[in-house]
Amino acid sequence: xxxxxxxxxxxxxxxxxxxxxxKDLAVEAxxxxxxxxxxxxxxxxxxxxxxxxELASQENLGVFVADSxxxxxxxxxxxxxxxxxxxxxxxxxYLRVASGAAESALVVGVEKMSDLLPDAVSSGLALAADGDxxxxxxxTFVALNALIMRRYMHENxxxxxxxxxxxxxxxxxxxxxxxxxxxxxxxAKDYAKSCMVASPINLLDSSAIxxxxxxxxxxxxxxxxxxxxxxxxSGAATDTIAxxxxxxxxxxxxxxxxxxxxxxxxxxxxxxxxxxxxHDAFCIMAALSLEAGGxxxxxxxxxxxxxxxxxxxxxxxxxxxxxxxxxxxxxxxxGVLQIVDAAVQLRGGAGASQVPGARxxxxxxxxxxxxSVYTHILxxxx
Numbered sequence: 001x002x003x004x005x006x007x008x009x010x011x012x013x014x015x016x017x018x019x020x021x022x023k024d025l026a027v028e029a030x031x032x033x034x035x036x037x038x039x040x041x042x043x044x045x046x047x048x049x050x051x052x053x054e055l056a057s058q059e060n061l062g063v064f065v066a067d068s069x070x071x072x073x074x075x076x077x078x079x080x081x082x083x084x085x086x087x088x089x090x091x092x093x094y095l096r097v098a099s100g101a102a103e104s105a106l107v108v109g110v111e112k113m114s115d116l117l118p119d120a121v122s123s124g125l126a127l128a129a130d131g132d133x134x135x136x137x138x139x140t141f142v143a144l145n146a147l148i149m150r151r152y153m154h155e156n157x158x159x160x161x162x163x164x165x166x167x168x169x170x171x172x173x174x175x176x177x178x179x180x181x182x183x184x185x186x187x188a189k190d191y192a193k194s195c196m197v198a199s200p201i202n203l204l205d206s207s208a209i210x211x212x213x214x215x216x217x218x219x220x221x222x223x224x225x226x227x228x229x230x231x232x233x234s235g236a237a238t239d240t241i242a243x244x245x246x247x248x249x250x251x252x253x254x255x256x257x258x259x260x261x262x263x264x265x266x267x268x269x270x271x272x273x274x275x276x277x278x279h280d281a282f283c284i285m286a287a288l289s290l291e292a293g294g295x296x297x298x299x300x301x302x303x304x305x306x307x308x309x310x311x312x313x314x315x316x317x318x319x320x321x322x323x324x325x326x327x328x329x330x331x332x333x334x335g336v337l338q339i340v341d342a343a344v345q346l347r348g349g350a351g352a353s354q355v356p357g358a359r360x361x362x363x364x365x366x367x368x369x370x371x372s373v374y375t376h377i378l379x380x381x382x
Contacts, residue, residue, distance in 0.1 A: 001098040001099065002097075002098055002100065002220060003098075003220070003230055004094050004097045004098050004218050004219070004220065004230065004231045005218070005219050005220070005221065005222040005223070005228055005229060005230050005231070006216050006217070006218060006219075006223075006229040006230075006231070006339070006343050006378070007036075007037040007039070007104070007217045007218065007219035007221070007222070007223040008032075008033040008034060008035070008036035008037025008038075008039065008216065008217040008223065009032075009033050009036060009214070009215065009216045009217070009339070009340045009343055010028070010029050010030070010031070010032020010033040010034075010035070010036060010214070010215050010340075011029050011032070011179060011212070011213065011214035011215070011333075011336075011337060011340050012025050012028050012029055012179070012212050012213045012214070013178075013179045013212065014179055014180060014181045014210050014211070014212035014327055014328030014330060014337070015181045015210055015211065015212070015328060016114040016209075016210065016211060017112075017114065017211040017212070018114065018115075020112075020211060021056075021112065022052060022056045022058060022110060022111075022112040023064065023065070023068045025110050025112060025211060025212060025213035026047065026065045026068065026069070026108050026110040026213050026215075027065070027068050027069045028213065029108055029109075029110065029213035029214050029215035029333075030045075030065065030069045030071075030106060030108050030213075030215045031069060032215065033106065033108075033215035033216055033217045034106065034217060036217075036223075037217045037219070037223055038223075039104070039217060041071055041074055041106075042071075042074065042102075042104040042105055042106035042217060043074070043075070043096075043102035043103050043104050043105060044074060044075045044076070044077075044093070044096060044102050044104075044105050044106070045062060045065065045066050045071060045074050045075070045076040045077075045105075045106045045108065046062070046076075046077060046079055046089045046090075046092045046093045046096075046105060046106070046107045046108070047061050047062050047065050047076070047077070047078045047079065047089060047108045047109075047110065048078075048079050048080075048081075048085040048086040048087070048088060048089030048090070048107070048108070048109040048110070048332050048333070048335060048336060049061055049078055049079075049080065049085055049109070049110055049111060049332035050080055050081075050082055050083065050085045050111065050124075050128070050331045050332045051111060051113065051121075051124045051125075051331065051332065052078070052110075052111075052112070052332075054124040054127065055112060055113060055115065055116055055120070055121065055124055056112050056115070059078070060078075061078040062076030062077040062078045063076050065108060065110070071106075074106075077092075079092055080332075081367045081372050081374075082128030082331070082367030082368050082371070082372060083125075083128065083279070083281065083329075083331045083334060083365070083366060083367045083368070084279075084335055084365040084366055084367030084368075084372045084373060084374050085109065085331065085332040085335065085367070086109030086214070086332055086333055086334050086335025086336040086337065086338070086339075086365055087236075087334075087335030087336075087338070087363070087364075087365030087367075087373075087374030087375075087376070088236070088335070088365075088367075088372070088374055089107050089108070089109060089335070089336065090107050090109075090216070090335055090336060090339055090374070090376065091234050091236055091374050091376070092105075092107075093105035093106070093107040093216075093218050094218060094231050094234050094376075095234070097218045097219065097220055098231075100220075103219065103220050104217060104218060104219045104220070105217075105218045106215060106216075106217050106218075107215060107216050107217075107218060107336060108213060108214075108215040108336070109213060109214050109215070109330075109332050109333035109334065109335055109336030109337065110212075110213035110214075110330070110332055110333050111210075111211065111212065111213075111330035111331050111332040111333050112211050112330075113209045113210060113211055113330060113331070114209060114210065114211050118209065121209050122140055122141075125140075125141055125331070126139075126140055126141065128141075128367060128368045128371075129141065129144065129241065129242070129368060129369065130241045130242035130245075133242045133244065133245070134242055134243070134244075140198070141281075141369065142197055142198045142201055142206060142282070143198050144243055144369050145198075145201060145281075145282040145284055145285065145369065146197075146198040146199060146200060146201045147243070148243065148249060148250065148284055148288075148369070149163075149200055149201060149205075149282070149283075149284035150199075150200055151249065151250060152250055152284060152287070152288075152299075153200065155250065155299070156299040156302070158302055160200045160202075161188070161191070161192055162302050162305075162306055163205065163283040163284070163287070163302060163305065164188045164191040164192070164204075164305075165305030165306055165308065165310065166205075166280060166283040166286045166287070166305045166310070166319075166325070167186055167191050167204040167205065167283060167325060167326075168185075168186055168187065168188065168191065169305065169310050169311055169318070169319060170280060170319040170322055170323045170324075170325035170326040170327075171184060171185050171186045171322070171325070171326045172185050172311070172353075173311075173312070173319055173320050173321055173322050173323070173326070173353040174321065174322025174323075174326035174327055175352070175353075176350070176351040176352035176353050177321045177322050177327060177351075177353070179327070180321070180322040180326055180327045180328065181208060181210050181322075181326065181327060181328035182208070182322070182325075182326045182327075182328070183322070183326070186204060190204065191204045201282060201283075201284075204325075205282050205283045205284070206281075206282055206325075207280070207281045207282070207324040207325050207328070207329035208328065208329065209329075210328040210329060210330045211330055212328055212330040212333050212337070213330070213333050213336075214333050214336040214337040214339070214340045215336065216336060216339055216340065216343070218231070222381070226347065227346070227347050227348075227380050227381060227382075228380070228381035229343050229346050229347070229378055229379070229380055229381075230378065230379050230380075230381060231376060231377070231378060232265070232266040232267075232268070232360075232377050232378065232379045233261075233262035233263060233264075233265040233266030233268070233375070233376065233377030234261075234262055234265065234374075234375070234376050234377075235257070235258040235259060235260065235261030235262035235263075235264075235265065235374070235375045235376075236258050236261070236372075236373065236374050236375075237253075237254040237255075237256075237257035237258040237261065237372075237373055238254050238371060238372050238373075239252070239253050239254040239370055239371050239372075239373075240371065241368055241371045243369050243370075250288070251288070251291075251292065251298070252288050252289065252291075252292040252366070252370045252373070253292070253370075254366075254370055254371065254372065254373040255288070255289055255292035255293060255364060255366065255370065255373045255375070256292040256293070256294075257373075258364070258373040258374060258375040259292065259293045259294060259362070259364065259375045261375070262362070262375040262376060262377050263294075263377070265377075266377040266379070268360065268377060269294070270293060270294035270295050272360055273295075273316075273360050273361065273362045273377070274317070274345075274355055274357070274358040274359055274360050274361060275316075275317040275318070275320050275342065275345055275355045275358055275361050275362075276289075276290075276293065276295065276316055276317070276318050276361075276362045276363075276364070277318070277319070277320065277323070277338040277339075277341050277342050277361065277362070277363040277364070278290065278293070278318050278319070278323070278363075278364050279324060279334070279338075279364055279365055279366035280318070280319055280323045280324050280325050281324050281325075281329055281366070283325075285366065285370075286301070286305070286318065286319075286323075287301035287302045287305070288301060288370075289301070289364055289366070290304060290316065290318070293362070293364065293375075295316045296316075304316055312350075312353050312354060312355045312356070313355075313356065317355045320341060320345055320350060320353050320355055321341040321344065321345075321350060321353060327341070334365060335363070335365035335374060338363040338364075338365060339363055339376065339378070341363075342361035342362075342363050342378050343361075343378060345358045345361055346358055346359065346360075346361055346378060346379075346380040347380070358380070359379060359380045360377065360378070360379050360380075361377070361378045361379075362375065362376070362377050362378075363375070363376045363378070364376075
């Protein structure tokens, strides 16, 4: 396997983008990444997306984006892995370049979610759960995460307000991200007063339905003139799709396995990581990801937020550009947005939320309620 570098990257603004189509978003991000790399095409195009057929009435998405961006006859394919579709697409592009099958790969993550009513979007998202044992009984993703959060609180003795630090940190970091959906600070009082969605999960525990896209151009050669960003580790793993079927519903075994594989490839340990772009679709997932990734003991992930150790100067900086919670969670784009956020940090361009001296970043993109997980480690060169 040979070295793989991020040669270019780009993204759209994240939000309820009523005037933008799925095509508009994907093309904008793709062309930005190519322009930054001073390239006009790539050997292949990998598009990460979950719901284009369900919400945008468009499949054959690889060709659709290639045609719309003027990239034909490039090889193009869509990759779907629920909310981890972006991470899956990035890994596919990485493996093609690392193996020598391609010299470059353009990876685009995109989702258009706001054009339909919330009930339709929720029904689409629920397709990533177990259709027989969860969907059939009306269990939405927020309901499943609420059950997990309630059990976590019960077993570890936490109160709901103990999770507020995750939301506060994400929104504070998003305030300096001009592309974020919610670039504004929130307080512990805001968190406590936020309306309940599915007890104990409230509105500020939850990421929002949003539109957006991100893209990276992967290359076997670093881009001249800028700090090189190399992909040093890539790991993937799965768990049961139904939460109730797991040996331990409070442990993200797929996150643990994918992180272990990425660390082994990179030759690193959790203590070597300067920032962690985790999948904070709900605050409980942030806590569980910190534990499964090796950054906190079991049942202690919340302590990092309570003790102020997840900010840019903390022990484990997370959601450094807003995360899913405040930057936004256009599901198919999220895994690629995490890569872009990490690369911006490693290049020292994150402004007020910059992690001082950042050299190693980890991203983790979760599909379903922990059923498919993609972990990547990026390192900055000199």
